[in-house]
Amino acid sequence: MRPTDNPYSPGAGSPPPELAGRDDLLSRASIAIRRIQRGRHAQGLFLLGLRGVGKTVLLNRINQIAEELGCHTALFEADGQSSLPDLLTPQIHRLLLRMDRRERVAHEVRNAFAQLRGFAAAFSVKFADFEIGLSEQSSSGDLTLDLSDLLISVAEAAKVRQTAAVILIDEVQFTTKEDLSALVVAMHQIAQRQLPLILIAAGLPQLAGLAGEAKSYAERLFTYEQIGKLTPEKSREALVLPAEEEGVRFETEAVDLILRETEGYPFFLQVWGSYAWDVARQSPITVADARRASEKSIASLDSGFFKVRTDRLTARQLEYVVALASVEFLPASSTEVAQIMRISVSDAAPIRSTVIKKGVVYSPARGRVDFTVPKFADYIKRNLI
Ligand SMILES: Nc1ncnc2c1ncn2[C@@H]1O[C@H](COP(=O)(O)OP(=O)(O)OP(=O)(O)O)[C@@H](O)[C@H]1O
Ligand SMILES: [Mg+2]
Incomplete structure (x- = not known):
């Protein structure tokens, strides 16, 4: 079958053709965002799961949902090297610029810009998009205080604009304890003021402990969502529906074999689906095709996905x-x-x-x-x- 029509998308953060088994989670995220838009309380979300289960894909989807709902979003990925101010500043700047599009510049939006300039200066953020000149807003240089002030001002700006701000952080386990603690404190302040700003973060499972260590009230500020393997039924959908869209069927035994091999692990479903498509001559994809796909998948994981992991040890x-x-x-x-x-x-x-x-x-x-x-x-x- 034509490789150019292959619908599967094995990769990091590449949106799957069928985002299977995550409807409940997406609807909870959407409800939380709509609640804060209406000035009601909602807990932030921490999406926790191992590598390759689909956290990045979910975070991107939630970002899209938030934008469709008319929110302004800031999405970034922690990397263990850049500081939180370095990562946050350009994103908040972008968010404020988009908020500022309308003609009458609100006092709150200007205030948020000023806060951001002070924040960037205090933490020596190198940022080409604006002059870090003297700011009328003085920052203390204490991240916990300054981050709270900054996010409160952003949330107040969102409120006068009758919108909400959504901050999405991927790989959040890479943030330092101090950065995470400052974020948690800021979210606590925002919650007390019932301001329309929500934090949605994704990371490895050990994060739940990290956030709790950072501040004991973190558990009450956030809902922890475990992102894991797909059920057999949802795995089947993830595998079969994208092919069906292209008018291609799988033999039942071929599906069974692939489900056994992939164990409901989202990344593997994409890898196996993709090879099954490439090796099959025509519809339906047979069990022999599935076996061939297994061999190819394992060979490619051995030389890539698995190997890079052991090479780092x-x-x-x-x-x-x-x-x-x-x-x-x-x-x-x-x-x-x-x-x-x-x-x-x-x-x-x-x-x-x-x-x-x-x-x-x-x-x-x-x-x-x-x-x-x-x-x-x-x-x-x-x-x-
Ligand atoms: N619900 C799903 N159904 C089918 N495939 C999925 C689903 N979620 C993710 N995938 C696929 O799984 C792969 C991994 O997704 P993603 O990169 O989002 O995982 P991750 O949890 O962020 O991994 P990492 O921790 O390594 O960053 C991608 O190829 C994606 O298309
Ligand atoms: Mg990811």
């Missing part, structure tokens, strides 16, 4: 991963892994936490450890044991 971290892969039933207990490595649990703990930071393993429950991605253990066994 040190020798010691690799040993940890190899030990985990050799456990018969996953998730393993941390003790089991330490025993295989012939070291004490306390010596294994720091290695474990660095492997968690690199996103290769995670802790699904206290004292338990597992790979973040299906088929990772098989990859290790094939290539490293």
Whole structure:
């Protein structure tokens, strides 16, 4: 079949042809945004999930929904290098410019611009789009205070414009504890004033703990949404509907095979779907096509997706991963892994936490450890044991 018609989109943040199984979440996000637009209270959202489950795709979709509802949005991704002021300033600037389009410049919008200039100057943000001259608004240089002032002024500007501001942050686990804490405090201030600004963030599961550590009231300010694998029914839709749109069917057994192989993991559904399309000569896609697609998918993951993850590990971290892969039933207990490595649990703990930071393993429950991605253990066994 023609590769140019292939509807699947394996990749990072690439919107899937069928965003399966996320309707409830999207409707909760939409309700929260509409509530703050009406001056009512709504908790912010933290979308938590492992790599490749579709967090970025969801965040982009929510951004789109917010814009369709007439909100002004600021969307950015934390990277572990840039500071929060560096990331936030250009986005807030853009947001305010869009808010400012109408003819009569509101006092509140001008005030928000002034706050932003002061904020950027206080945190030495290099930003070409405006002159960081002397600002009439003085910032203290204390991020917690200044960020609250800035976001309150943005929210007040949104309020006079009868709109709402939506701040979306991807990979938020990369923000420092201080940055996250300042954000949480700012959102607390906004909530108390019932201002129309909401924070929607996405990140790895350990984030829930980080936010809680940052401020204990974080739990009451945000709803934590677990983003995970798709159910078999939704996986089927994710796989079958895009092909149907193109007039192409799957044999039932081909679908069953792909669902077994991908375990409802969104990224893999796109990879398998894409190869199945490319290897099939015609509709329907047969079980033989699905088998061929499996081989190709695994070969491509081995040389790309899996490999980059193990390439980033040190020798010691690799040993940890190899030990985990050799456990018969996953998730393993941390003790089991330490025993295989012939070291004490306390010596294994720091290695474990660095492997968690690199996103290769995670802790699904206290004292338990597992790979973040299906088929990772098989990859290790094939290539490293
Ligand atoms: N609901 C869904 N149904 C089908 N495919 C999906 C769904 N959500 C995401 N995908 C696909 O999964 C892949 C990964 O999506 P995305 O990059 O948003 O994940 P992520 O959670 O942000 O991953 P990472 O943590 O690595 O950034 C993409 O190819 C996307 O098209
Ligand atoms: Mg992402």
